[in-house]
Amino acid sequence: MPLAKSTADHIKDLAQRYPSKQSAIIPALWAVQHEQGYVTPEAMAEIAEHLGLPASLIEATASFYSMFLTKPEGRHEVVICVNAPCMLRGADEMTAYLGRALGVRDGGTTADGAITWHSTIECLGACGGAPMMQVDHQFEENLTEERIDAIIERLRQPVAVAAPAPAAASERPKRKAPAPRRTRSES
Amino acid sequence: MAAVQTDQVTLTINGQSVTVPKGTLILDAAKKIGIDIPIFCSHPKMAPVAVCRMCLVEVEKLPKLQPACAVYVADGMVVKTTTEQVGKYQKDVLGFLLINHPLDCPICDKGGECPLQDQTYQYGPGASRFDFPKAHFDKSVPLSDKILLDRERCILCWRCTRFSEEISGERELALIQRGTNTIIGTFNDEPAQSNYQGNWTEICPVGALTSRQYRFISRPWDLDRTASICPACSMGCNIQIDARSNRIGRFQSRENVAVDDSWLCDRGRFSFPNFQRQGQERPRVRRNGSLEEVSYEEAIAFTADALKHAGGQVAGWASPADTNEELFLFSRLFREVLKSAHLDHRSGVVADAEPDDIALPIADIERCDQVVVLGGQGVIDAAPVLHLRLFKSERKGVKILKVGVTEGKRALDAIPAEAQAIGILATEADKQAAVDLQAKLAKKVKGSVRRLIVTTGPNGRGAKDLGILPHQGPGYASLNGRAGRGRLQWPGAGVKGLYVHESSPLHGFVPSDAESMWLSTLPLVVFHRFKASPLDEVAHVILPGHAFTEKYGTVTNMEGRVQRIRRGIDAEWVREDWRVLQQVANALGASWAYESVEEITGDLVRELPPYAAVNQEARVLWSEST
Amino acid sequence: MAIKPLVTKDFATENLVQLKVYERTGGYTGYKKALEMQPDALVEEVKKSGLRGRGGAGFPTGNKWSFLPKGVYPRYLVCNADESEPGTFKDRYLIEKSPHQVLEGILIASYAIGCNLAFIYIRGEYLPQHDALETAIAEAREAGYIGKNVFGKGYDIDVILHRGAGAYICGEETALLTSLEGYRGEPRLKPPFPAIKGLYGKPTVVNNVETVVNLPHIVNNGADWFKSIGTPTGAGTRVWCMSGHVNRPGNYEVENGTPIRELIEEHGGGVWKNRKLKAFQPGGASMMVLLPEHLDVGLDFDAIAKAGSLAGAGAMVVMDETTCMVDAARRYVKFFHHESCGKCTPCREGTFWMANIFDAMEAGEAKPADIDLLLEIGYGIDGRSFCPLGDASTWFPRSVIKFFRDEFQQHIAEKGCPFKKQPQEAVA
Missing domain, CATH: 3.10.20.600 (Ubiquitin-like (UB roll))
Structure with missing residues (x-):
């Protein structure tokens, strides 16, 4: 699937923004993932073309970073941390509960396509609010079973309802990349 | 002792003092005094990366072990490479490398010449303490039609990916994923296109990248290794012919910094199947329309007889893959014995060869400030390893201008008047354009303008030097109006006999349609060759000869460097080509008495003194200008 | 000892994220004051303050700045906001609460070192914080703090906000620069140090978020004042x-x-x-x-x-007291294995091996010899790896073996975690 013209133009602009066009690779991958939900080889080839770089370089970079997805996922992404600081405050129990509540295993997507969830050992930077998870990159802290239930219910709503933005984000006047990120139909 | 400002530094390694230039790596300083430090990722042609950590050594005053492959020497440095700590660590790092390395050495093509295997024996732990399942990856991934990749064997030394980035610049191979999941590969696993892939197999320190052609062919200890020259083009890359049971297993590179800089192209490396011999063959002569096997004596007598019969109206074509010694005799056979000047080694029309065609040595490309590749990719295709030299030069700051043959003006405009050293590369077919551009540039710029003409065949330059041309004698001598006809004119020149000598299917006599018609009417075709070709059909005599890889002699590369080729394969039942040429000449009344190739070389040098370069495998210098 | 909040002193102020509110608390006065100074004097002041880099190594910030080679331009300032160390969440806090304070610190540092293009490398997971900074940059540009000829002082500065994409290793300064250049975030050989050859091969200073937020206060109150704290x-x-x-x-x-x-x-x-x-x-x-x-x-x-x-x-x-130290170490080891970039052998393979052993410990499948084997693997990694990530992967587990070896022995003897056998409440 070729990139939307707006994405392609954005990538070409990115190439001009940095002292070296190669620096535009990661922002370009973000732009692609924002548009298409994940990054395909075709999209990488297109980035390579727009930036005038070998495609191998795009794949080398894209595959290094854990946040670039290579296959489609649910409309919402839920990532729960199980590193030690979270473990100390009950992350394992919350992770088990999340899995039971969603009815799919770690890494899976709910049958309605609403939610893909996985646990992560990569600290998400909210140990002070552990146990915690990120929902479409927004922080959800001090998790309890009740809170998880409420969040899931919200996410299961039909497409139009996005995750509520946190304070800082709501004040943003103009942002090019609103959540949710994984909705392919948005493009 | 007074302190002297110097570019040399003196350090101590394992108690031995060594003095080396500033900017030398510990690894190289150690090598200089015979101290071997084990390595995997380090490679002399690539920038240090220090990723494998095999070469860590103790350096006094530094708390941590230091990578000898990446740390530069300093005055007074004290290095220890054999301490208990270093030894223990070498066991550790090999232990680490082996936990995810399969134990399939018995079926691995690298076995026996594998740095990982060798160093494990020399420095490694006796047994692994890792008792979990190894990480599994794809094995035998076809990277292209030439190369297989075994991702389990890969130890991620980055040599191949660095080659792709730093040496060929194609950036086809890359690291993908990260951590223990890291693999090497091409974009989206698409087939690799590079013309330099074979080098990956040579620099790979394990059996991860192997040649499909060489798969399961031989164990290294069963190989007979012969130093020779690549038969594919006029670059003259140094090779090693690895043969097993008298069959070629592979061509490997053999470093000559002046020529190949230790690399080969795939066209050359994988050209060896052309030189495999298909069995024994005897000379044949045509009697009553069909070819009959005869002895060499009979065939030679038949040939001499027939040549005599044709009078002076015989033409000779010798391949640009023949040795200088063969060409020397071939030229004498025609000029002195048969009194014919209808000599050629070419397949088409090309401008006259001149000594100035080699004014720019290959290695000097790096020392130019501007190099025009007139004909662009066409020049690279004619001698692919040139690309690696050009890319290396470009990384050192040389400006490379690749322009079409008709776009000389673009290069002329782009080169500033203050340029110091300009090089022009072109194929011999485009020589005239190169000469024209050179003249214009010489007027415009202050500095020198030199050209290097890419000839055809591993000895196209030698054929020109030795006068296998209708209008120039050996050493570019004028024939004073007694020029013969070139190959293209032979069909209409009343020629009554043709003697074709060739030893490489890559540079054989391939007749055009017009020539085919003419050949079928010719009363005499002597075909002295290694491998059968359609020319057999019209030949009256077939004299089996040696292949390029089966003979001893010298060839001259595009820049005029005379290098030795050697017998990688024995084909004793085939009479040496020079001996047959001598016997034909003698049957026609000559009294040559060469007993060895060296004697011919000696005579050749006496006749063409610049060819004394052969003794140093140096370049032939025709005048001050070259 | 008296508590003197410094960088967080105004964090209770409502809407501090907004430029005008930040200015009301004294925001950007440090930057304005800095612009009145000679850059060299500014570097000296920060040197004198004794400010040490807050990223982890504690290297004196002013000294780091003064390593830049004279007369080599362009030079770059990169603010490291790739906070990923498990247990840390302060950059997030500092950015969330007062993005302008971060920006002001960056602008002061940039001016001091003669940089006209600064970068903020923020980890990919911090999307809301990324957006907060993006807004702050736009506001600061609007207000003339960022741009050409700032306040007529002849100083040009631009700031590029760059979002990472999930790689702890990019917190290491050379890996961060490699990543910012678009490559895989693998650390680089040192020397050359970033001060000599950093971003795009140019002299570069990498300063942590927590480091730069101190700068407005140092400039405002002077080095001596700062030195008197702590x-x-x-x-x-x-x-x-x-x-x-x-x-x-x-x-x-x-x-x-x-x-x-x-x-x-x-x-x-x-x-x-x-x-x-x-x-x-x-x-x-x-x-x-x-x-x-x-x-x-x-x-x-x-x-x-x-x-x-x-x-x-x-x-x-x-x-x-209810913590299973083996499991805590296991999480960290698995984290380092997950985050190892794979560049060097000891870290790539060693963390893989350690992670296997820890999983075996947890599953009750470890052998008595595995405890010392862990120490040996740690010895093989620490100080031998290409960058501190590998070294650091061994520190916590080795210290846990040192102080809590009995817990490892218990895991082996009881074929599983002794803490998990306690009532659920104790673990929760």
Whole structure:
């Protein structure tokens, strides 16, 4: 699937923004993932073309970073941390509960396509609010079973309802990349 | 002792003092005094990366072990490479490398010449303490039609990916994923296109990248290794012919910094199947329309007889893959014995060869400030390893201008008047354009303008030097109006006999349609060759000869460097080509008495003194200008 | 010791994220003052202040700046906001609460070193914080703090906000630069150091978020004032990220030298559920464990190092008596294995091996010899790896083996985790 013209133009602009066009690779991958939900080889080839770089370089970079997805996922992404600081405050129990509540295993997507969830050992930077998870990159802290239930219910709503933005984000006047990120139909 | 400002530094390694230039790596300083430090990722042609950590050594005053492959020497440095700590660590790092390395050495093509295997024996732990399942990856991934990749064997030394980035610049191979999941590969696993892939197999320190052609062919200890020259083009890359049971297993590179800089192209490396011999063959002569096997004596007598019969109206074509010694005799056979000047080694029309065609040595490309590749990719295709030299030069700051043959003006405009050293590369077919551009540039710029003409065949330059041309004698001598006809004119020149000598299917006599018609009417075709070709059909005599890889002699590369080729394969039942040429000449009344190739070389040098370069495998210098 | 919040002093102010509110609290006066100074004088002032880099290594900031080669331009300032050390969440806090303070610090540092293009590298997971900075940059540009010829002083500055994409290794400064250049975030050989050949091969300074937020205050109040806070070798304050088994986890800014006990007991409200303290980690995932006997050590780079651990990124992970130290170490080891870039052998393979052994411990499949094998693997990695990630992967597990070897033996003898056998409540 070729990139939307707006994405392609954005990538070409990115190439001009940095002292070296190669620096535009990661922002370009973000732009692609924002548009298409994940990054395909075709999209990488297109980035390579727009930036005038070998495609191998795009794949080398894209595959290094854990946040670039290579296959489609649910409309919402839920990532729960199980590193030690979270473990100390009950992350394992919350992770088990999340899995039971969603009815799919770690890494899976709910049958309605609403939610893909996985646990992560990569600290998400909210140990002070552990146990915690990120929902479409927004922080959800001090998790309890009740809170998880409420969040899931919200996410299961039909497409139009996005995750509520946190304070800082709501004040943003103009942002090019609103959540949710994984909705392919948005493009 | 007074302190002297110097570019040399003196350090101590394992108690031995060594003095080396500033900017030398510990690894190289150690090598200089015979101290071997084990390595995997380090490679002399690539920038240090220090990723494998095999070469860590103790350096006094530094708390941590230091990578000898990446740390530069300093005055007074004290290095220890054999301490208990270093030894223990070498066991550790090999232990680490082996936990995810399969134990399939018995079926691995690298076995026996594998740095990982060798160093494990020399420095490694006796047994692994890792008792979990190894990480599994794809094995035998076809990277292209030439190369297989075994991702389990890969130890991620980055040599191949660095080659792709730093040496060929194609950036086809890359690291993908990260951590223990890291693999090497091409974009989206698409087939690799590079013309330099074979080098990956040579620099790979394990059996991860192997040649499909060489798969399961031989164990290294069963190989007979012969130093020779690549038969594919006029670059003259140094090779090693690895043969097993008298069959070629592979061509490997053999470093000559002046020529190949230790690399080969795939066209050359994988050209060896052309030189495999298909069995024994005897000379044949045509009697009553069909070819009959005869002895060499009979065939030679038949040939001499027939040549005599044709009078002076015989033409000779010798391949640009023949040795200088063969060409020397071939030229004498025609000029002195048969009194014919209808000599050629070419397949088409090309401008006259001149000594100035080699004014720019290959290695000097790096020392130019501007190099025009007139004909662009066409020049690279004619001698692919040139690309690696050009890319290396470009990384050192040389400006490379690749322009079409008709776009000389673009290069002329782009080169500033203050340029110091300009090089022009072109194929011999485009020589005239190169000469024209050179003249214009010489007027415009202050500095020198030199050209290097890419000839055809591993000895196209030698054929020109030795006068296998209708209008120039050996050493570019004028024939004073007694020029013969070139190959293209032979069909209409009343020629009554043709003697074709060739030893490489890559540079054989391939007749055009017009020539085919003419050949079928010719009363005499002597075909002295290694491998059968359609020319057999019209030949009256077939004299089996040696292949390029089966003979001893010298060839001259595009820049005029005379290098030795050697017998990688024995084909004793085939009479040496020079001996047959001598016997034909003698049957026609000559009294040559060469007993060895060296004697011919000696005579050749006496006749063409610049060819004394052969003794140093140096370049032939025709005048001050070259 | 008196508590003197410095970088967080205005964090209770409502809408501090907005430029006009930030300005009302004295925001950007440091930058304006700095622009009146000669850059060299500014560097000297910061040198004199004794400010040490807050990223982890504690290198004096002013010295780092002065390593830039004279006359080589362009040069770059990169603000490291790739906070990823498990246990840390302060950059997030500092950005979220006062993005302009971060920006002001960056602008001061940029001016001091003669940089006309600064970068902020923020980890990919911090999307809301990314957006907060993006807004702040737009506001600052609008207000003329960023742009050409700032306030007519002839100084040009632009700031590019660059979002990472999930790689802990990019917190290492050379890996961060490699990543910013678009490559895989693998660390580079040093030398050359970034000050000589950094971003795009140009002289570069990489400063942490927590480091730069101190700069407006140093400029405003002077080096001597700053030096008077904290300890002789550790001027100023530090924001400590407290997590784990305390009653009030969160970020707390305390003066350097404050005893660890005060941080845990007063700020953190002590160990939760009236349990006993078992151990704590003063520097995030990487750092060696300390014991209750170390509670009176001061919060300071040098004091903590003397006690046998490292202050690192300033994260206090507190563990109570119910904590399975083997499992805690297992999580960290698996984290380092997950985050190892794969560039060097010891880290790539060693963390893989350690992770396997820890999983076996947890599953009750480990052998008695595995405890010493872990130490040996650690020895093979530490100091041998290409960058500190590999080294650090071994510190916590080795220190845990040192102090809690019996827990490993229990795991082996009882074929599983002794703590998991206790009632659920104890683990929750």
